[in-house]
Amino acid sequence: MFPWLRRATSTLDIPPDVPAIEVRDVYVSYNGHPVLQGVSLTVPQGSFWALLGPNGAGKTTLLKVIVGLIKPQRGTVRVFGRPPEALGPWRRALGYVPQHQRVDLYFPIRVKDVVMMGRYGMLGFFRRPGPEDWRAVDEALERVGIPHLRERPLHALSGGERQRVFLARALVTQPKLLLLDEPTAGVDVAATQSLYELLRDLHKSGMTVVMVSHDVGVVTQFVDSVACLNRRLVAHGRPEVVLTADTLSDMYGCEAVFFHHAATPHLVVRRHPPEDAS
Ligand SMILES: Nc1ncnc2c1ncn2[C@@H]1O[C@H](COP(=O)(O)OP(=O)(O)OP(=O)(O)O)[C@@H](O)[C@H]1O
Numbered sequence: 211m212f213p214w215l216r217r218a219t220s221t222l223d224i225p226p227d228v229p230a231i232e233v234r235d236v237y238v239s240y241n242g243h244p245v246l247q248g249v250s251l252t253v254p255q256g257s258f259w260a261l262l263g264p265n266g267a268g269k270t271t272l273l274k275v276i277v278g279l280i281k282p283q284r285g286t287v288r289v290f291g292r293p294p295e296a297l298g299p300w301r302r303a304l305g306y307v308p309q310h311q312r313v314d315l316y317f318p319i320r321v322k323d324v325v326m327m328g329r330y331g332m333l334g335f336f337r338r339p340g341p342e343d344w345r346a347v348d349e350a351l352e353r354v355g356i357p358h359l360r361e362r363p364l365h366a367l368s369g370g371e372r373q374r375v376f377l378a379r380a381l382v383t384q385p386k387l388l389l390l391d392e393p394t395a396g397v398d399v400a401a402t403q404s405l406y407e408l409l410r411d412l413h414k415s416g417m418t419v420v421m422v423s424h425d426v427g428v429v430t431q432f433v434d435s436v437a438c439l440n441r442r443l444v445a446h447g448r449p450e451v452v453l454t455a456d457t458l459s460d461m462y463g464c465e466a467v468f469f470h471h472a473a474t475p476h477l478v479v480r481r482h483p484p485e486d487a488s
Pocket residue numbers: 240241245263264265266267268269270271272309
């Protein structure tokens with residue numbers, strides 16, 4: 211469907227039966243405080259996952275472990291069968307859209323240059339971007355639906371448009387695995403829907419997609435699997451099987467029920483009353 215994705219896939223010889231991600235018994239603590247405890251998860255190539263969980267559950271930490279930004283104190287991580295810190299040229303097969311983008315909005319940088327930053331790992335220190343790199347930038351901007359913003363300074367974009375620029379930056383190496391940490395934070399309902407549709411198209415083109423989200427009801431319409439995290443993996447599998455009242459209550463620490471009464475399932479939570487409530 212997308213010629214650039216096929217082109218990229220053909221240059222990286224990744225056997226199809228190797229899982230895109232394999233996390234085994236991973237433990238992470240910050241200053242002695244445990245954040246991930248014995249997390250194991252296998253994401254096959256070509257699947258579309260949502261990683262769900264409350265604030266502080268360890269979702270961002272888990273993504274950072276997968277991309278190799280954090281080394282777990284215990285356990286093993288493999289991306290396409292290799293340790294994330296030893297991916298070598300396969301690193302371009304991994305696209306990452308972090309949760310908090312550190313951008314100085316007063317720094318005069320244009321959209322095309324932000325997207326080109328995604329190619330720097332492939333360029334090395336000495337090579338300047340060539341026509342092929344600029345073509346990849348244009349294709350990525352086209353793919354996320356903002357080719358008209360190519361020359362715009364980053365500060366002159368809306369929050370939703372900026373999110374698409376960061377997605378384009380992750381796509382510019384033509385990855386096989388895309389990790390997104392709350393890509394729709396601060397994005398309106400219509401733009402959220404169209405972003406999820408875009409991710410679904412990328413997935414249909416053969417990309418493995420894993421995204422962290424709090425839109426529990428909405429993502430379940432798009433993904434084929436969910437992983438529910440609250441420091442440990444509470445449950446994982448198909449959304450309709452996994453998202454039971456028990457799992458939701460284990461995950462959120464409160465009573466939570468899914469209502470499937472409209473096109474979009476709704477999550478309703480009820481906090482337990484305080485102990486001293488009369
Ligand atoms: N660099 C750090 N140093 C110390 N503690 C940290 C650090 N990064 C995260 N934490 C703590 O680890 C826990 C998990 O954080 P993490 O960012 O992984 O959660 P999360 O599930 O992504 O939450 P959210 O939904 O709010 O983004 C939190 O309690 C957080 O305060």
